Amino acid sequence: xxxxxxxxxxxxxxxxxxxxxxxxxxxxxxxxxxxxxxxxxxxxxxxxxxxxxxxxxxxxxxxxxxxxxxxxxxxxxxxxxxxxxxxxxxxxxxxxxxxxxxxxxxxxxxxxxxxxxxxxxxxxxxxxxxxxxxxxxxxxxxxxxxxxxxxxxxxxxxxxxxxxxxxxxxxxxxxxxxxxxx
Ligand SMILES: *[C@@H]1O[C@H](CO)[C@@H](O)[C@H](O)[C@H]1NC(C)=O
Ligand SMILES: *[C@@H]1O[C@H](CO)[C@@H](O)[C@H](O)[C@H]1NC(C)=O
Ligand SMILES: *[C@@H]1O[C@H](CO)[C@@H](O)[C@H](O)[C@H]1NC(C)=O
Numbered sequence: 268x269x270x271x272x273x274x275x276x277x278x279x280x281x282x283x284x285x286x287x288x289x290x291x292x293x294x295x296x297x298x299x300x301x302x303x304x305x306x307x308x309x310x311x312x313x314x315x316x317x318x319x320x321x322x323x324x325x326x327x328x329x330x331x332x333x334x335x336x337x338x339x340x341x342x343x344x345x346x347x348x349x350x351x352x353x354x355x356x357x358x359x360x361x362x363x364x365x366x367x368x369x370x371x372x373x374x375x376x377x378x379x380x381x382x383x384x385x386x387x388x389x390x391x392x393x394x395x396x397x398x399x400x401x402x403x404x405x406x407x408x409x410x411x412x413x414x415x416x417x418x419x420x421x422x423x424x425x426x427x428x429x430x431x432x433x434x435x436x437x438x439x440x441x442x443x444x445x446x447x448x449x
Contacts (some may be wrong), residue, residue: 398422
């Protein structure tokens with residue numbers, strides 16, 4: 268008889284999965300992804316545990332994990348069941364976290380307008396301008412993206428710099444290996 272032993276892991280429901288890992292979970296040359304699926308099909312909030320448990324128990328993938336969901340989330344003190352809705356008061360901390368994603372927001376909260384205007388340079392009802400937008404910039408409320416240039420041009424802004432800082436920190440000696448599957 269085969270004995271099967273698994274350590275379960277939980278974490279965020281937001282994640283980035285690599286192509287080789289997805290192949291591993293789908294192609295099924297190993298029993299682990301399937302057996303874990305049976306266990307998690309009757310589990311509360313399975314997205315917060317299934318992939319974490321599979322990847323941390325698969326020796327060939329465990330070392331590829333990075334312990335971050337790239338989100339800025341703020342909790343009340345003392346913490347309630349859900350994180351608090353972010354407002355203008357959280358703006359500075361949110362930007363300083365260097366995280367590319369954040370939650371939760373109330374619909375149409377003013378902080379979202381500040382994100383649009385200060386972080387994304389995005390006018391009302393317009394796209395977030397990128398290197399492909401070559402129209403004149405907004406003086407008369409015009410959309411720079413109304414004229415389309417070379418769509419493959421990527422022009423990193425300050426947000427890309429912040430993301431670089433975050434990734435550098437996540438992959439640093441003190442954060443990367445010690446925090447894997449913890
Ligand atoms: C994973 O990393 C650990 C520690 O760095 C190392 O001992 C182990 O051989 C690695 N495993 C694989 C499958 O690469
Ligand atoms: C803005 O509007 C004025 C008056 O209609 C026009 O002369 C000017 O060229 C416009 N500027 C841009 C950038 O479209
Ligand atoms: C578009 O931009 C890419 C990347 O910068 C460049 O390699 C390519 O030559 C450009 N194409 C045209 C038509 O300018």
